[in-house]
Amino acid sequence: MxxxxxxxxxxxxxxxxxxxxxxxxxxxxxxxxxxxxxxxxxxxxxxxxxxxxxxxxxxxxxxxxxxxxxxxxxxxxxxxIKAFPGAADLLGELARRGARVVLATSSDEEDLDRLREAIGAEDAIDEVVSNGDVKRSKPAPDIFEAALKKFDLDPQRTMVVGDTTWDVEAAGKLDLEVVCVLTGGSTRAQLDQAGAVAVYEDVAQLRDRLDASPLGKLLD
CATH class of the missing domain: 1.10.150 (DNA polymerase; domain 1)
Incomplete structure (x- = not known):
């Protein structure tokens, strides 16, 4: 099914x-x-x-x-390595609301295992795509395109959460909307100019404001 x-x-x-x-x-x-x-x-x-x-x-x-x-x-x-406060809570709440949660990372498998351990939200994660799934790295769209194809996702019902202009640029090539956080070092102005549909201080704030966020509206 x-x-x-x-x-x-x-x-x-x-x-x-x-x-x-x-x-x-x-x-x-x-x-x-x-x-x-x-x-x-x-x-x-x-x-x-x-x-x-x-x-x-x-x-x-x-x-x-x-x-x-x-x-x-x-x-x-x-x-x-430590997860940002609220990282596991955000993924858990997305899953609770019925989202298919996919980690999309340029990390290799060895590093990814350590990152997932730091996040501590295994029950919330449905799928993962990593650098082994792609030929080109961001700002090429390959990592997000691989997720769409590998897991048969509907682009019209898919959004991205990221932290850099490279995330926004890569996703934009597939017409995917991106919600950003400021914890990667990009400024709000840079992310807005790149085309992010919303920008939050961090994943904890995004979790707190999820109802009114583009993610919350997608999952309504």
Whole structure:
């Protein structure tokens, strides 16, 4: 029997889990390791974009060496990963209201396991798409397109929750509306300009205001 529930595709890093600054510092140190002196601010504004595209934007060329160095530099932060307050509550409430909750992340399977453990909402999560399901990273729409196709979701009854302009840009290419939170480091003005349909301080505020939010209206 087809599953005709409305679907919510939820980004993980910077949205549910407080990792964007860890990634920023890890990339900054990684670029130093390969002899590239770059400003941390130039890295932070690109967090949420796929690693391959971030490297090209920052140093103007591809570098597998940079990606390997980032993985090494990010490793010590993994024991400090924490979910944002309200992350599990939001996912649980979406599920309670009948949503099909899908995590949509560029993380690999190993990192995803740790992120899911930090979130602590396994009963609320229906499905997951990760970097192994796609060829191109954000701002390409592949991660969201993979979710739509893999789980046979109706785009007209699907929304995205994210934290960066790259989430909004990627989803917009599929005409998916995006609700954003400010915990990834993007400003309200940046997210509004990118096309977010609503912006909240964090997932806790989104949970508190769910009834009046675009997500709440989708699930009515």
């Amino acid at each position: 087809p599953d005709d529930r409305a679907a919510i595709l939820v980004d993980v890093d910077g949205t549910l889990v407080d990792t964007n600054w860890f990634h920023t510092v890890a990339w900054w140190r990684a670029f130093q390791d390969i002899g590239e002196d770059v400003a941390m601010s130039s890295i932070h504004r690109l967090i949420g974009m796929g690693s391959d595209q971030l490297v090209r934007r920052v140093i103007g060329r591809e570098s597998d060496e940079a990606s390997v160095a980032h993985s090494k530099r990010y490793e010590p932060f993994k024991d400090e």
